[in-house]
Amino acid sequence: MTRWLTALLALLLIAPAAKAVDEADLLPIDEAFALTARAPERGRIELNWRIAEGYYLYRHRMGVEVLSMGFKSDPLGLPDGIAYTDEFFGDVETYRDDVTAVLTGAAADGVPSIELKVKYQGCADIGICYPPHTRTLRVALPADAGVAPAALPGAGGIDLLGGTNPAIAAGGLPLPENQAFRFEAIVDTADRLALRFTPAPGYYLYRERNSVELQAEGVHAGEIQWPPSQPYFDEHFGNVEVYFDPVDAPLPLQREHTRAVPAVLRVTFQGCQDEGICYPPMTREVALHLPAGGTVAQSPAGAPSGANPFSAEGKGESFAPEGAPANAPTLWFAMLLALGGGVILNLMPCVLPVLSLKALSLAQGGGNHRKARSQALWYTAGVLVSFAAVGAAALALRQAGLALGWGFQLQQPGVIAALALVMVAIGLSLSGVVSLGASLAGAGQSLTEKTGPAGDFFTGVLAVVVASPCTAPFMGTALAFAFAASPAVAIGVFLALGLGLALPFLLIGFVPALAARLPRPGAWMETFKHLLAFPMYLTAVWLLWVLAKQRGADAIGLALVGAVGLGLGLWLWEKARFKGALAKSLAVLVVLAALWPVVVVQRMPAPAKSEAVKEGVVAYSAERLAQLRRDGRVVFVNMTADWCVSCKANERTVLGRDGFRDALERAGAVYMVGDWTDVDPEITAFLESHQAVGVPLYVVYPKAGEPKVLPTLLTQAIVDEALAEAGR
Incomplete structure (x- = not known):
């Protein structure tokens, strides 16, 4: 029974260290190590291996066993070999070119020959080893001293098994x-x-x-x-x-x-x-x-690993959520970050079309402070309720095992199509084609009329919906805190974010000096209202472009049919305003029918992703990133989405320019991009591993050491510094 621990099998051609070597490059083992045996004396047998060039034998893998009765042998005598540190056996001795081993002993009288079982193992310089090899030889003994007859046929002896390893012959050729x-x-x-x-x-x-x-x-x-x-x-x-x-x-x-x-x-x-x-x-x-969840390991002292350094002194109580990183902010600091992020969100391009509506509404107030306060409060209520609803939905889905983050709803093509129709409807209203009254929308009077708490509330709702493609500074840290906290604390952070978004209009409503700076009502307002329709139409076009990325051209066709149907339904409603219930019912049915494409789009399968990527860009995969890190490469990871306005702004101003490509080249960095336009669990897991709740996320991996997360809004100087530091 032969089991050699560290032997490299004959089929090791397919092993990782030798995959590129062809089996045809190897000599047959009996040609690589030609074995002969002779007995110059009855008590001395010489085993000789002629070793082909580029091959060698292991000294410690050579041995012989006498199978015949009538020959009492001593241990096999081997000359010193060449010292060598082997990858598998450590410090060994090897033979090249030629080696002779001597077996001495005492042969009984009348024994004409003996049978030997010879074991040996060798390798080729190309990096492949043969399996341990066994030959069975019969060697003729001389009749008396000084006579040395030629060995019996069979390459210096009778090879009973034709050079085949009996272990392999019994068990079959080794599998890869x-x-x-x-x-x-x-x-x-x-x-x-x-x-x-x-x-x-x-x-x-x-x-x-x-x-x-x-x-x-x-x-x-x-x-x-x-x-x-x-x-x-x-x-x-x-x-x-x-x-x-x-x-x-x-x-x-x-x-x-x-x-x-x-x-x-x-x-x-x-x-x-x-x-x-x-x-x-x-x-x-x-x-x-x-996946998210599990149990945080306890330190020997019983405190959670990575305990929060911002814990309340003297109480042993942390305001940071369990599972948050060691540098997580306290609750109040997270609330402050959320408030600041909400304020900055007002300056992001995705929110500007809706804010224009609110500015028009305030201007129409004509300096009426009571009305301004009411509008600000109802708008704030809409913002807070919407933020709480989005936060609660994300938290509930995460508890159900779905790792979701900020903007997750825009990964659903049905939501994108519905938002596009809403923008078309608002644009038609601002253009004066229709008037979205309370009885149709079920939400109050028109967004563009001078009065109506429901209109102000709905404007707040719409501001939150369209704000989701944007991530403002400070938002990421605050939302990461929220997603790791208890539901009550998380909702508090979402409300603070909403309060920040509504804060400028609250100030205008409650600070008369600010309200007094608004322009006075006049005929200009009608023209301004008509102009505001075009940002809405452009927003609808952008949403349809995102939908094309998610579900292809067929989805765009369905959405456009829905938009035409919606326009027809709203026009019929306008015509039926002073007619009977039958005409209004017909208009409602047309509007409902126009919404059917939204359902169809949501159920459409995503088109097959193209394997083609831009030159110089590597598609993200966890396995590829791990391999690049093992290879000591600098990697710049960009997690983006087509619906992410902040992502597209960074790509246009920094990541798509020659300066960025030059910085990558100087650092020898790989540019890896992950597309989160559609749901992608692998990218979601990456975002969570860096405490990010959405895109954009930019991470620079150095040659060795910990990765660095860059700010949400990039500049060329920030990118240059990060890549230069990673490449050192």
């Missing part, structure tokens, strides 16, 4: 390692992976000769929990524990947080062919996505 030992890994729970090892029939896996490594931010692998194994006697390790059948082994995880993160699992193990050869240690890698 990927077929001999299959490995799979899946996520079982947030705190545990499920590993499966499947040896092929006639192969076994060592229980103890394995290791595991997990590359995931803030998550570490524990010990593999092996099931009961089978005792087995191994030629090289003695009594060992092995598995001949498929093995399911849980791998517990130790978490420093509860966020979702991408991960790469690397497992090394070793196994053998029963009655055959042993494989060198094998390493397999699997890319995984660890």
Whole structure:
């Protein structure tokens, strides 16, 4: 029974270290190591190997066993070899060109020949080793001293098995390692992976000769929990524990947080062919996505790992949510960040069309302070209710196992199509084609009329909806805090963000000096109202462009049919304003029919993604990023989406310019882009691993060390500095 622990099998051509080498490059083993045997004396047998150029034999892998009765042998005598540090065996001695081993002993009288079993192993300089080889030879002994007859036929002796390794002959040719030992890994729970090892029939896996490594931010692998194994006697390790059948082994995880993160699992193990050869240690890698949740590991003192440094002194109580990063802000600081982010959101391009409506409404107030306060309060109410609703929906979906962030609703093509129709309807109203009254919209009087709390409320709702494509400074930190906090605290942060968005109009409503600076009502307002229709139409065009990216040209056609139908329905409603209920019912039916394309678009499958990417751009994948990091490459990761206005602004002003490409070249960096326009769990996991709740997200990975997250709004100077530092 032959099982050689560190032997490299004959088919190691397909092993990772030798994949590029062709089997045809190797000589047959009997040509690479031509063995002959002769007996110059009855008590002395010489075994000679003529070794081909570019090949070598291991001294410690050579041995001989006398199979015949009548010859009592001494240990095999071998000359000193060439000292060599081998990748698999460590410090060894090798032979090249030619080597002779001597077996001495005492032959009984009348014994004409003896049978020997010779074992040896060698390698080629191209990086491939043969499996341990066995030859059985019969050597004729001289009749008396001084006579040295020629060896019997058979290359210096009778080769009873024609040079074939009997172990391999008995067990069949060794399988490639990927077929001999299959490995799979899946996520079982947030705190545990499920590993499966499947040896092929006639192969076994060592229980103890394995290791595991997990590359995931803030998550570490524990010990593999092996099931009961089978005792087995191994030629090289003695009594060992092995598995001949498929093995399911849980791998517990130790978490420093509860966020979702991408991960790469690397497992090394070793196994053998029963009655055959042993494989060198094998390493397999699997890319995984660890979901949010799980249990945060406790420190020896009992405090959560990564405890918040902003905890309340003297109380041992932290205002930061469990699972937040160690540098997480306190609750009140997060609220302040949210308030500031909401104020800055007013300056983002996605919100400007709706804010124009609000400015028109305030101007129409004509300096009436009571009306200004009412409008500001109703607008604020609409903003706060909408922010609370969006926050509650995101939190509920995350609790259900869906990792979602800011702007998640814009990943749904039905929402995009519905928003486009809303913009068309508002544009028609501002153009004077229709008047969106209370009875039709069910939400109050027209947005453009002088009076109507419901109109102000709906304007606030619309401002929040269209603000979702934008991420203002400070928002990211505050929202990351919210998504890691309890639901009550999270809703508080969302309300603070909404309060910041509404704050400028609250100030105008409650500070008369500011309201007095507004222009007085006049005929100009009608013209201004008509002009405001065109930003709405442009917003609808932009939304349709996003829809094309998500679902293709067919979705655009359906949405345009819906827009035409909506315009017809609203026009019929305007004509039926002073007619009977039948005419109004017909108009309502046409409007409802116009909304049907929204449902159809939502159900349409996403078109196949094109594999083509821009020159110099690498599509994001967790596995590719992990490989680039192992290779010591600088990587600039850009997480973007077609509906993200802030993303597109950065790409136009910084990332799409020659200065950025020059900075990448100077740093030797890889530019990797992830598209979050549609739902993508892999990108969502990446966002969560960096405590980001949406796009844009820009991360620079240095050659070695921790990655750096860049601000939401980029400048060329920020990018240049980050890449230069990463490339050092």
